[in-house]
Amino acid sequence: MATFKVESEQHGELNCWRISNERADLLIAQQGAQILSYQRIGEPPLLWLSDQAIFAQGKSVRAGVPVCWPWFGNLQRNPEPVQAMYGGQQAPAHGLARTRDWQLLGVEEQGASLQIEFELPQARGQLPGWPHDVQLKLLIELGDTLSVSLTSRNLGDSPVTISQALHSYFAVSDVRQARVEGVDGLHYIETLADWEQRQQQGALQFAGETDRIYLDTPQALSIVDPHWARRITLTCSGSSSAVIWNPWTERAKDLPDMADDGWQRMLCIETANVWDDVVELKPGASHSLQVKIASDAL
Ligand code: TA6
Numbered sequence: 001m002a003t004f005k006v007e008s009e010q011h012g013e014l015n016c017w018r019i020s021n022e023r024a025d026l027l028i029a030q031q032g033a034q035i036l037s038y039q040r041i042g043e044p045p046l047l048w049l050s051d052q053a054i055f056a057q058g059k060s061v062r063a064g065v066p067v068c069w070p071w072f073g074n075l076q077r078n079p080e081p082v083q084a085m086y087g088g089q090q091a092p093a094h095g096l097a098r099t100r101d102w103q104l105l106g107v108e109e110q111g112a113s114l115q116i117e118f119e120l121p122q123a124r125g126q127l128p129g130w131p132h133d134v135q136l137k138l139l140i141e142l143g144d145t146l147s148v149s150l151t152s153r154n155l156g157d158s159p160v161t162i163s164q165a166l167h168s169y170f171a172v173s174d175v176r177q178a179r180v181e182g183v184d185g186l187h188y189i190e191t192l193a194d195w196e197q198r199q200q201q202g203a204l205q206f207a208g209e210t211d212r213i214y215l216d217t218p219q220a221l222s223i224v225d226p227h228w229a230r231r232i233t234l235t236c237s238g239s240s241s242a243v244i245w246n247p248w249t250e251r252a253k254d255l256p257d258m259a260d261d262g263w264q265r266m267l268c269i270e271t272a273n274v275w276d277d278v279v280e281l282k283p284g285a286s287h288s289l290q291v292k293i294a295s296d297a298l
Contacts, residue, residue: 004114012055033102033118033138035064048171048266054257060098062257068094070162081161088129113143145294153286160281165272173227180204182221189213209248217242229298238289241277243270
């Protein structure tokens with residue numbers, strides 16, 4: 001007996017699927033295999049979908065969980081082995097996977113959860129400027145929690161080095177009231193101050209534009225949202241780095257797909273393999289980057 005409902009939806013130029021049951025509602029786009037929204041029934045949204053999101057081919061949606069692969073951010077800021085993998089002209093920010101159509105391999109119930117699996121066929125040697133042979137799959141599991149797992153398997157005969165992230169946008173009542181726990185004492189790269197290395201004191205509270213790479217991260221990080229009386233917990237594996245981002249007032253004004261005050265209702269914690277945490281895949285090797293997202297009342 002199917003307990004999940006799966007419906008096709010069109011959002012602008014993008015093919016999407018809405019998957020729902022009595023506990024949660026999930027919207028996924030074929031482009032980028034990108035989760036666009038996730039809400040547990042009776043709670044505010046867990047993942048944030050911008051009010052001014054643009055649903056266009058070739059453009060990542062400002063929402064949910066964009067998959068950054070086979071590099072994160074500006075390629076020029078990546079370690080040399082990641083840069084050396086790319087032979088194209090202009091390297092798009094956050095790689096090549098988030099703006100391409102993935103193939104839906106299957107939707108299957110496993111006990112009380114639903115597994116949705118995607119593959120990016122072009123990763124097998126057909127990405128422009130990136131001629132390596134990697135099987136790239138994304139497994140989304142919807143149950144009591146939401147789990148997202150990105151697996152890269154090197155099918156070629158030479159090593160492949162990647163950086164990557166599950167660039168998750170979380171919904172909060174007001175970022176100025178929220179805090180991120182689990183970062184106390186960690187070293188981080190302050191990308192807004194010449195990529196200087198600093199050390200975090202206490203929980204992270206937001207008081208301005210934030211764009212940091214946290215290093216040697218623990219398995220669990222959480223977002224405490226006092227107004228919504230909610231804690232969102234991220235449990236990560238295959239990762240020891242995380243990027244935390246909020247554009248704040250001025251950067252948000254420059255983003256055409258974010259309302260001028262949209263920054264107040266979101267923050268990104270991006271489960272990542274970046275900086276000195278990039279992944280080298282020997283021929284035949286595979287790596288999975290995973291985040292499980294849960295929420296509890298405070
Ligand atoms: O992860 C942080 C970051 O790299 C920021 O520097 C900011 O640019 C953000 O991602 C969003 O990037 P995008 O290309 O999606 O506009």
